Amino acid sequence: MLDLMLLRRDPERVRRAAARRPAGADFVDEVVRLDTKLRAAITSVEQLKAEKNALTQAISKAADRTAEAQRLKPQIAALDARIVEAGAPIPELERQIDAILADVPNLLDDSVPDGAGPDNNVVLRVSGPPPAFGFAPKPHWELGEALGIVDFERAAKLAGSRFAVLRGAGARLSRGLIDFFLNRAIERGYTEIVPTYLVNRKTMWSTGQLTKFADAMFADTDSDLFLIPTAEVPLTALHGDEILPGENLPLKYTAYSPCFRKEAGAAGKDTRGLIRLHQFEKVELVWLTEPAQSFDALESLTRDAESLLSELGLPHRVVALCSADVGFNAAKTYDVEVWLPGQNHYREISSCSNCTDFQARRAQIRFRREAKAKPEMVHTLNGSGLAVGRTLVAILENYQQEDGSIRVPEALVPFVGFDVIASPGPA
RNA sequence: GGAGAGGUGGCAGAGUGGUCGAAUGCACUCGCUUGGAAAGCGAGCAGACUGUUAAAGGUCUCGGGAGUUCGAAUCUCCCCCUCUCCGCCA
Numbered sequence: 116m117l118d119l120m121l122l123r124r125d126p127e128r129v130r131r132a133a134a135r136r137p138a139g140a141d142f143v144d145e146v147v148r149l150d151t152k153l154r155a156a157i158t159s160v161e162q163l164k165a166e167k168n169a170l171t172q173a174i175s176k177a178a179d180r181t182a183e184a185q186r187l188k189p190q191i192a193a194l195d196a197r198i199v200e201a202g203a204p205i206p207e208l209e210r211q212i213d214a215i216l217a218d219v220p221n222l223l224d225d226s227v228p229d230g231a232g233p234d235n236n237v238v239l240r241v242s243g244p245p246p247a248f249g250f251a252p253k254p255h256w257e258l259g260e261a262l263g264i265v266d267f268e269r270a271a272k273l274a275g276s277r278f279a280v281l282r283g284a285g286a287r288l289s290r291g292l293i294d295f296f297l298n299r300a301i302e303r304g305y306t307e308i309v310p311t312y313l314v315n316r317k318t319m320w321s322t323g324q325l326t327k328f329a330d331a332m333f334a335d336t337d338s339d340l341f342l343i344p345t346a347e348v349p350l351t352a353l354h355g356d357e358i359l360p361g362e363n364l365p366l367k368y369t370a371y372s373p374c375f376r377k378e379a380g381a382a383g384k385d386t387r388g389l390i391r392l393h394q395f396e397k398v399e400l401v402w403l404t405e406p407a408q409s410f411d412a413l414e415s416l417t418r419d420a421e422s423l424l425s426e427l428g429l430p431h432r433v434v435a436l437c438s439a440d441v442g443f444n445a446a447k448t449y450d451v452e453v454w455l456p457g458q459n460h461y462r463e464i465s466s467c468s469n470c471t472d473f474q475a476r477r478a479q480i481r482f483r484r485e486a487k488a489k490p491e492m493v494h495t496l497n498g499s500g501l502a503v504g505r506t507l508v509a510i511l512e513n514y515q516q517e518d519g520s521i522r523v524p525e526a527l528v529p530f531v532g533f534d535v536i537a538s539p540g541p542a
Numbered sequence: 543g544g545a546g547a548g549g550u551g552g553c554a555g556a557g558u559g560g561u562c563g564a565a566u567g568c569a570c571u572c573g574c575u576u577g578g579a580a581a582g583c584g585a586g587c588a589g590a591c592u593g594u595u596a597a598a599g600g601u602c603u604c605g606g607g608a609g610u611u612c613g614a615a616u617c618u619c620c621c622c623c624u625c626u627c628c629g630c631c632a
Contacts, residue, residue, distance in 0.1 A: 158600095161592070161600060162600080162601090164600085164601060167612090171560080172560085172613090174613070175613070184612045188612060358552090358588095
């Protein structure tokens with residue numbers, strides 16, 4: 116949520132920044148108009164209430180309260196009527212302002228490149244040339260099914276399309292990756308969390324997932340609980356409605372979690388393979404920082420994600436998302452993309468975002484610089500470190516050999532207990 | 543699932559209709575004291591909005607919402623949450 120104060124004080128600045136988004140800046144004038152009316156109404160109500168409170172106080176201080184109450188009743192009743200009248204427009208004005216602001220995306224950072232779509236994203240660095248193969252590399256779904264370690268047919272039987280079952284060495288590879296990712300995060304100073312995988316509506320709203328733009332999430336309407344689409348939600352909201360001591364910042368959290376997404380807007384996209392499923396595994400990285408540190412933190416967070424790919428020997432690159440591609444919550448986003456030789460393109464494997472104070476304001480995550488200082492909003496950042504399924508895809512495709520077997524990246528061998536996958540197992 | 547208890551400031555915990563944004567204790571901040579510390583003493587210490595150069599001042603908040611009343615932390619109703627006991631269970 117944008118800062119209404121900023122909108123009041125400097126609507127021109129908000130207008131300029133918001134205009135860079137496809138959503139545009141039309142809301143600015145409307146919000147300013149509504150807010151001006153709202154504040155006028157509030158001011159008059161408060162003045163009238165002050166008058167009424169003075170009379171009420173007079174009663175409580177009177178020698179004969181009953182008599183004084185009788186005497187002042189008509190005046191108080193008159194004030195009550197005026198309070199009701201002056202306050203009548205307030206709920207509707209607040210509702211309108213909230214409804215507008217709730218769906219306005221975060222303001223982009225100045226460093227975000229302009230662009231109309233993914234083609235305008237800027238490649239910042241490339242880890243190295245993609246490896247050359249002495250044969251035609253296969254896509255991971257062919258490799259995985261031939262080895263018997265990925266089973267789409269039985270997953271469809273169990274749950275439908277966009278699900279996969281891992282078997283034997285595939286399952287162990289997935290589990291080993293989770294362990295590897297978590298260990299590396301801990302080594303880099305992250306605190307591991309086992310969060311809830313279901314969250315309530317308020318939590319989901321507070322991290323910006325519940326907007327009119329959001330694809331529907333899996334939910335239990337009976338209890339009004341939502342399956343998390345990413346551990347970003349519980350990790351970011353962990354300190355919601357709290358005021359943190361400034362010296363505790365930055366806070367760095369990591370968590371493994373399953374992620375559930377309906378993918379309602381992705382019909383027909385990535386229908387084969389493990390790329391886009393209703394259920395997948397991910398290790399998430401989240402930072403809470405002081406405002407001045409958040410953009411340095413974004414660089415650091417992105418390096419953390421990249422380092423995992425480097426250690427696994429997976430070719431990758433980092434791109435800065437352009438103005439049209441940065442998501443609702445973020446002021447700036449770097450995507451880390453891994454090379455998939457079986458499909459001959461780069462594919463997002465981690466999306467690292469600085470959400471500045473946007474989620475913090477929704478979730479009310481604040482900090483105090485010093486003991487008596489006024490609370491300020493923290494900045495929140497998140498990124499995958501990494502998406503487990505997509506890493507598994509990258510390993511299958513990059514480490515495939517001509518006979519269809521898969522070498523296990525050296526760094527991962529201690530975590531999975533074998534160095535080649537030639538059959539489903541026992542491996 | 544059954545029965546009961548309870549939600550007050552960072553924590554503990556008073557407060558059952560007015561002078562209560564709220565006693566007291568702990569924690570915390572500053573000062574005094576001290577060679578230094580502890581103890582002791584003094585002062586401060588909730589958040590939001592409004593207002594102002596800054597302030598003063600004002601409004602709201604005692605889980606959330608609605609109501610009774612001139613006046614609600616306190617009374618009534620609804621909702622949410624937590625805890626205890628019993629049952630069941632990974």
